Amino acid sequence: AAGVIQSPRHLIKEKRETATLKCYPIPRHDTVYWYQQGPGQDPQFLISFYEKMQSDKGSIPDRFSAQQFSDYHSELNMSSLELGDSALYFCASSFLGLPSYEQYFGPGTRLTVT
């Protein structure tokens, strides 16, 4: 079965640079979520989109922005990168028409800021 696709899988950037992470949800899924998992930490919710509209917002820094496109893929844009942004960034997708909000995670993008 098709899964959530994230690209790139690994990314190395320097401080103050920008980064763009991409997420392609499972086909027919209409909702995308972004999570950040720091080293040794639990994942923290950043932001979500339903039908291309922002549906919820968590602890996302102002330096980050995200959007969902007409084909339902999503991009997380990160500017003025800081060392503390080094983390595993997960995208998850779900279909809100299901009785449960099962979220299926992508393999993650490991961002290293040097």
Next chain:
Amino acid sequence: AQKITQTQPGMFVQEKEAVTLDCTYDTSDPSYGLFWYKQPSSGEMIFLIYQGSYDQQNATEGRYSLNFQKARKSANLVISASQLGDSAMYFCAMYQGGSEKLVFGKGTKLTVNP
């Protein structure tokens, strides 16, 4: 605010034995969902099992079962017949009605010994 507590930072089990990973939650919303995810050392977040707050029966998925005790606000994961490949980090997570974002516990690192 919703909260997930996993009190076992690490657990050890012998191959082929059963193990229970603890999870307690706190929410005032009657509508919520509980999840367990497995995160191997490779980093991906693998969905294991889901329990809705209105579900009458405990969820089961193969060797995984969720011991849902609503009055005690606990949702423990039981893994039967442990395998070496079960060694991983296990996260309990929940959403509450009106928001599909997941809140995670700190995780339990399970090690299966041969």
